[in-house]
Amino acid sequence: MHLDFGTGDGAFALRRARSEPSTLVIGVDASAEGLREPSRKAAGKPARGGLANVLFGLLPLERAPGELVGLVDALTVLLPWGSLLRAVALPEAEGLARLRGLCKPGASLQVVFGYGPGDPLAVQALPGLQGEVRAAGLVQAYAAAGFEVTARSVGREEVGELPTTWAKKLAYSNNEREFVALTGVTR
Numbered sequence: 230m231h232l233d234f235g236t237g238d239g240a241f242a243l244r245r246a247r248s249e250p251s252t253l254v255i256g257v258d259a260s261a262e263g264l265r266e267p268s269r270k271a272a273g274k275p276a277r278g279g280l281a282n283v284l285f286g287l288l289p290l291e292r293a294p295g296e297l298v299g300l301v302d303a304l305t306v307l308l309p310w311g312s313l314l315r316a317v318a319l320p321e322a323e324g325l326a327r328l329r330g331l332c333k334p335g336a337s338l339q340v341v342f343g344y345g346p347g348d349p350l351a352v353q354a355l356p357g358l359q360g361e362v363r364a365a366g367l368v369q370a371y372a373a374a375g376f377e378v379t380a381r382s383v384g385r386e387e388v389g390e391l392p393t394t395w396a397k398k399l400a401y402s403n404n405e406r407e408f409v410a411l412t413g414v415t416r
């Protein structure tokens with residue numbers, strides 16, 4: 230099962246489900262608003278974009294893993310904001326533990342996050358640290374939470390290629406922004 234955490238309008242989950250018909254894809258978010266349209270679309274007839282292998286649900290990180298404990302083979306967290314961004318970017322041990330709780334051993338993880346120079350997050354997380362030192366800190370914190378990851382800076386072009394709605398918005402906005410990608414597996 231592939232879980233897209235902080236799925237927003239579900240575009241990534243729908244696309245993934247379409248390209249991998251034998252994988253169950255679940256998109257969850259703290260906000261129900263964006264989930265109505267993809268849920269409606271998925272429940273429709275196949276000729277109208279309906280898909281039998283995708284589900285959407287309300288699940289704030291603060292209540293995870295809930296019923297999804299230990300069920301996830303592939304976890305994505307793409308361009309989060311708010312408390313989900315803080316959890317993956319600072320990172321916060323409790324939030325990472327909640328994400329780890331969702332996953333099977335050996336599950337894959339892909340996290341991509343971005344922040345601007347004026348964001349409170351940038352000040353808290355990166356007080357004058359160079360990229361490599363920051364990446365090493367992230368890798369260590371994720372390891373303590375049970376994820377073996379590599380961390381790297383990514384450019385706008387690469388972010389723009391991610392098939393999500395916010396990837397396009399953020400990659401092509403004029404605001405200065407740095408992006409970081411973490412990929413790996415759970416132990």
Ligand SMILES: C[S@@+](CC[C@H](N)C(=O)[O-])C[C@H]1O[C@@H](n2cnc3c(N)ncnc32)[C@H](O)[C@@H]1O
Nearest residue numbers: 235236237259289290309310311313393394395
């Ligand atoms: C910028 S949108 C990105 C949506 C989608 N991943 C995309 O790339 O288009 C950030 C999403 O993170 C969700 N989010 C923020 N805090 C969250 C939390 N604590 N738990 C779950 N989702 C959260 C928001 O509701 C929002 O849908």
